[in-house]
Amino acid sequence: MATTPNKPNAAGKPAAAKPSSQGFVYLPLIAGWLVPGAGHFIVRKPIRGALLAVSIISMFALGLAMQGKLYTSAQDILDMLGVAGDLGSGLLYFLSRAAGWGGTPVQTTVADYGTKFIVVAGLLNIIAAVDAHNLRTGRKS
Amino acid sequence: MHPSHFLAVPLFALFASTVFGITMRDTPRRMFRYGAYCFALFVGSVVVFSWVMFLIAR
Numbered sequence: 734m735a736t737t738p739n740k741p742n743a744a745g746k747p748a749a750a751k752p753s754s755q756g757f758v759y760l761p762l763i764a765g766w767l768v769p770g771a772g773h774f775i776v777r778k779p780i781r782g783a784l785l786a787v788s789i790i791s792m793f794a795l796g797l798a799m800q801g802k803l804y805t806s807a808q809d810i811l812d813m814l815g816v817a818g819d820l821g822s823g824l825l826y827f828l829s830r831a832a833g834w835g836g837t838p839v840q841t842t843v844a845d846y847g848t849k850f851i852v853v854a855g856l857l858n859i860i861a862a863v864d865a866h867n868l869r870t871g872r873k874s
Numbered sequence: 875m876h877p878s879h880f881l882a883v884p885l886f887a888l889f890a891s892t893v894f895g896i897t898m899r900d901t902p903r904r905m906f907r908y909g910a911y912c913f914a915l916f917v918g919s920v921v922v923f924s925w926v927m928f929l930i931a932r
Binding site for chain 2: 781784785788789791792795798799841842843846849850853854857860861863864873874
C-alpha cells in the first residue's frame with residue numbers, strides 16, 4: 734500500500750517524497766553522470782546541484798592543474814580501476830582527453846596527488862548521480 | 875600548480891565532505907553537520923597518521 738507523502742509511517746519516520754511517474758526515470762542519473770550536478774538540477778534541487786558541481790569540477794580541475802594523470806588505457810588491474818574512476822567524471826573526462834590535458838607520466842608527489850584528485854572526482858560524481866536518481870524515484874527526499 | 879602537501883589535504887577534504895554531506899543526509903542542517911564531521915575526520919586522521927609515521931621513522 735502506498736504511503737502518503739510527509740506523513741509518518743509505521744516506523745515513525747517521514748515517508749519519502751512521492752515519485753513522479755512522468756518522464757524518463759534514469760534521466761537524472763545519466764545527466765548527473767555526464768555533467769556534475771545536472772541530475773540535481775533536473776529534480777529541482779538547484780542549490781545541491783550547484784554545490785555538487787562546484788565541488789566535483791573544482792576537484793577535477795585541481796587534479797589537472799597539479800599535472801595529474803588521466804588514465805587512457807588499462808594495462809593492469811590498477812589501471813583498469815583508474816580508468817573506471819576517471820570515467821565517472823563523464824564529459825569532463827572525454828573533453829580532457831580530447832584536449833590532451835593531464836600529465837602522462839607521474840613525476841612528482843603533487844602530480845600523484847593530482848591523479849588521485851581526478852579519480853576521486855569521478856567516484857564522487859557517481860555518488861552524486863545515484864543520489865539524483867534516488868531523489869527522482871522518491872527513495873530520498 | 876604545486877600546492878604544499880598539507881594544503882592538498884584540506885582541499886581534498888572540503889570537496890569530498892561537501893559531496894558526502896549532500897548525498898548522505900536529507901535535511902540541510904544534517905547535511906552541514908555530516909559534512910563538517912567528515913571534514914574533521916579527514917583532516918584529523920591525516921594529522922594523527924602523520925605523527926604516527928614521524929614517530930615510527932625516528
